Amino acid sequence: MLELIVFSLLNGLVYGLLLFMLSSGLTLIFSMMGVLNFAHASLYMLGAYLAYTISLKIGFWPGLIIAPLLVGVVGALIERYGLRNVHRYGHVAELIFTFGVAFLIEESVQLVWGRQNVDYREPEILSFPLFTLWGTDFPAYKAFMLAISVAIFIALLLVLTRSRVGLIIQAAITHPNQVAMLGHNVPLVFTGVFGVGSALAGLAGVIAGPALGTFPGMAAVLGSIVFVVIVVGGLGSLAGAFVASLLIGMLQTFAVAVDYSLEDLFAAVGITTSKTSALIDLYTVTVAQIGPILPYLLLVLILIFRPTGLLGKREV
Amino acid sequence: MLEVRDLHAYYGKSHILHGVSFDVRDGEIVSLLGRNGVGRSTTCKAIMGDVTPSGSVRFKGEEIVGLRPHQIAHRGLGYVPENRDIFPTLTVRQNLLMGQKQARREGRWKMDDMFEMFSNLRERADTPGGVLSGGEQQMLTMCRTLMGDPDLVMIDEPTEGLAPKLVEQVAELLATIARRGVSILLVEQKLTIALKISQRVFVMGHGQVVFEGTPDALRANEQIRREWLEV
Numbered sequence: 001m002l003e004l005i006v007f008s009l010l011n012g013l014v015y016g017l018l019l020f021m022l023s024s025g026l027t028l029i030f031s032m033m034g035v036l037n038f039a040h041a042s043l044y045m046l047g048a049y050l051a052y053t054i055s056l057k058i059g060f061w062p063g064l065i066i067a068p069l070l071v072g073v074v075g076a077l078i079e080r081y082g083l084r085n086v087h088r089y090g091h092v093a094e095l096i097f098t099f100g101v102a103f104l105i106e107e108s109v110q111l112v113w114g115r116q117n118v119d120y121r122e123p124e125i126l127s128f129p130l131f132t133l134w135g136t137d138f139p140a141y142k143a144f145m146l147a148i149s150v151a152i153f154i155a156l157l158l159v160l161t162r163s164r165v166g167l168i169i170q171a172a173i174t175h176p177n178q179v180a181m182l183g184h185n186v187p188l189v190f191t192g193v194f195g196v197g198s199a200l201a202g203l204a205g206v207i208a209g210p211a212l213g214t215f216p217g218m219a220a221v222l223g224s225i226v227f228v229v230i231v232v233g234g235l236g237s238l239a240g241a242f243v244a245s246l247l248i249g250m251l252q253t254f255a256v257a258v259d260y261s262l263e264d265l266f267a268a269v270g271i272t273t274s275k276t277s278a279l280i281d282l283y284t285v286t287v288a289q290i291g292p293i294l295p296y297l298l299l300v301l302i303l304i305f306r307p308t309g310l311l312g313k314r315e316v
Numbered sequence: 317m318l319e320v321r322d323l324h325a326y327y328g329k330s331h332i333l334h335g336v337s338f339d340v341r342d343g344e345i346v347s348l349l350g351r352n353g354v355g356r357s358t359t360c361k362a363i364m365g366d367v368t369p370s371g372s373v374r375f376k377g378e379e380i381v382g383l384r385p386h387q388i389a390h391r392g393l394g395y396v397p398e399n400r401d402i403f404p405t406l407t408v409r410q411n412l413l414m415g416q417k418q419a420r421r422e423g424r425w426k427m428d429d430m431f432e433m434f435s436n437l438r439e440r441a442d443t444p445g446g447v448l449s450g451g452e453q454q455m456l457t458m459c460r461t462l463m464g465d466p467d468l469v470m471i472d473e474p475t476e477g478l479a480p481k482l483v484e485q486v487a488e489l490l491a492t493i494a495r496r497g498v499s500i501l502l503v504e505q506k507l508t509i510a511l512k513i514s515q516r517v518f519v520m521g522h523g524q525v526v527f528e529g530t531p532d533a534l535r536a537n538e539q540i541r542r543e544w545l546e547v
Contacts, residue, residue: 040541164419167410171403178401181364183389183464 003134008254014142016249017149021204022222023229023241024156025197031173031236032193035091038098040201041223042105047202048209048218049113052120060123068203075198079191102219110216120172122210145207152200153242160238169193173236225252228295232302234312243310248295255291283300317342317499318363318393319466323371325355325362332358332522333369340468345490345500347510349545350520356503357398359520360470364388375468390417394466398473398503400453402460404446407446408437410444411456415463423465424496430459433489451482458489468499477508487513507545511535519544 026040047067054063078101087096121127122141129137160166172179172186180186205218212218229248233240263283266273273283302309318340325333332355340346350356362369365385373381380388389395402409412427419510431438434455440448445456454474461469471490475483493500494513504510512515512533519527519534521544527534534540 148472164413167406167414170405171414174405175401175403177366177385178403179414180385181366181389181395182415182461183386184414185386186456187384250449 003136004257006133007136007138008257009250010138010142010146012250012253013246014146014149014249015253016246017146017153018204018208019222019229019244019249021149021200021228021246022226023153023233023245023257024153024238025200025240027230027233027236027238028169028193029197030230031238032169032176032190033083033087033094035083035094036227037194038095038223038294039101039105040197041219041226042109043071043075043107043198043201044205044208044222045219046074046105047205048120048214049069049109049118049205049208050202051206052113052118052214052306055120055123060121062205064206067206068199071205072195072199075201076191076195078198079194083194084187084190085116102223106216115216117213117215120209120214145211148203148207151296152203156200165189165192204298225295228299228310231296232298234309237309237311237313240309240311247312248298251298252291253296255294256288258287261286317344317376318402318501319372319374320359320363321372321374323359323362323373325367325369326356327358327367332523333362335524336520336523338518338525338528340499340501341497343494343497344516345502345514347504347514347517348520349504349507349510349517351505351545354520354544356520357399357472360395360472360501360503363470364393387448389464389466392465392467394461394464394469396458396461396469396471396474398476398537400450400457402445402448402453402456405444407442407444408448408456409441411460412463417461417464424460424498425462425465427463432460433492434459434485443489451478452479454482454486455489458486462493462498466498468501469493470501470503472503473505474502475504475506483509507534 022044026037028070029035029037029040051060051063051067054066082097082101083094086093119233122144126139126141126144128140130140130143131138160169168179168184168189171182172189176186208222209218212222225248229244230241232248233242233244261284263273265282273280277283320339321337323333323336324331336355336359338346338348348356348359358367361367361467363373363380365380365383365388369381371381372379375388375391375393378391380393381389383391403414406414409427412430431441434452436452437456437459440452445453448456458471458474474490478486487526490500490502490509502510502514511534514531517527517529517531517534518525519540526544527537527540529537
């Protein structure tokens with residue numbers, strides 16, 4: 001039991017912080033521009049595939065740096081030459097635009113790299129068990145993912161709260177016109193935030209690729225979870241995105257590890273279920289099996305009981 | 317310093333400014349007066365590039381219509397909005413830093429000058445701007461724009477809703493600004509301080525300038541006051 005808790009906590013932390021790397025960019029972009037960027041998860045995917053190719057040519061470590069930078073440039077270009085022109089037609093047009101871009105990226109990735117999984121692996125130097133507890137290994141690569149995510153989280157926090165550009169970003173979220181009239185180039189700040197947010201999505205892809213797999217469906221798998229995260233956390237709230245990332249990271253990893261069903265619960269309280277009951281299929285479903293839908297259940301509950309999200313102020 | 321000629325501006329399809337013309341000379345305090353809704357604020361926003369106008373605005377001899385707001389600010393124009401648009405989550409000090417156009421570039425005004433003039437702001441330097449009183453927010457908005465070292469500052473209704481004592485403080489600040497060689501375009505609805513400190517006044521009505529002259533001339537012109545200013 002202790003083993004299960006320790007490893008689920010560690011895995012939940014790894015997964016939760018990975019989610020935050022995606023949701024932080026998405027929520028910053030949303031609070032500045034008021035647009036949900038559907039292409040965000042596609043950029044995550046693009047990051048993984050680019051890093052895969054770079055890792056084949058010159059190794060994993062250069063890919064760790066170059067792939068996110070490339071994705072950041074792609075993101076900045078999408079904002080500067082796409083979104084900014086679409087902006088004047090309103091949020092619906094922007095939403096549809098990012099939807100189109102998402103498809104474009106995902107289909108392009110499949111054209112270039114094919115429809116099969118690619119064999120993107122962690123570097124040799126990180127493929128060993130960092131420690132073994134109760135006979136279970138904790139891979140060094142997961143510790144590395146954790147370290148990168150924590151570093152990014154601290155860097156983001158420092159930039160946003162301590163640096164001048166962070167203050168400009170904070171001010172521009174609520175009063176863009178006023179910030180511009182004080183002499184700051186707000187459109188450039190928007191492009192920068194979009195670029196950095198995209199680069200973070202790319203970086204998340206780079207480090208998640210070897211652990212969670214690099215395959216054509218990876219954007220869809222993580223993308224929907226990231227949307228759940230930012231809605232549960234509260235649209236536009238960075239702190240909320242952080243809390244919700246960890247919450248959903250933990251929820252999913254714990255659920256996967258729990259093999260109990262309703263039948264076991266009934267047995268524990270002394271009720272025996274008949275094997276011929278019409279509901280036997282329901283009774284024998286384990287928590288692990290419903291794990292993947294738990295985030296969506298949480299999403300629905302949050303929208304019913306707290307539509308602004310955990311820490312958000314804005315109505316969804 | 318500032319020369320506005322035949323300025324037109326629209327919000328969507330409604331025509332707000334119908335050819336506004338006026339000017340502010342070097343070191344001068346000029347007031348732009350008029351009732352609510354005659355286009356005074358729109359005039360400021362059009363000059364700052366926040367609203368896209370047609371017509372001509374020359375600042376220090378250069379045409380600035382078509383430039384973007386931050387470019388106009390960098391040429392030395394400052395605007396203090398009427399609604400006290402402070403950044404609520406940033407501290408007083410951070411709000412003031414936002415006024416600087418570049419880090420570590422100081423001009424006529426230093427942060428200590430602001431704190432000296434308004435000790436309230438010094439005391440609350442590290443509190444979020446959002447919790448200041450209305451009067452403090454007004455001071456902060458003005459100080460923030462001054463931190464950008466403008467050569468001409470447009471100040472929109474700085475005394476609106478302030479207690480008489482604070483109105484005096486505002487008048488003092490305006491005098492200090494002028495003493496340091498900064499031109500002022502004061503946008504007001506009430507005549508109280510405008511007539512006292514201005515060298516010239518312009519009265520707006522229906523998106524146009526309907527009177528131009530000295531404060532004395534306006535005092536003497538009862539017809540203009542009754543038709544365009546008094547409520």
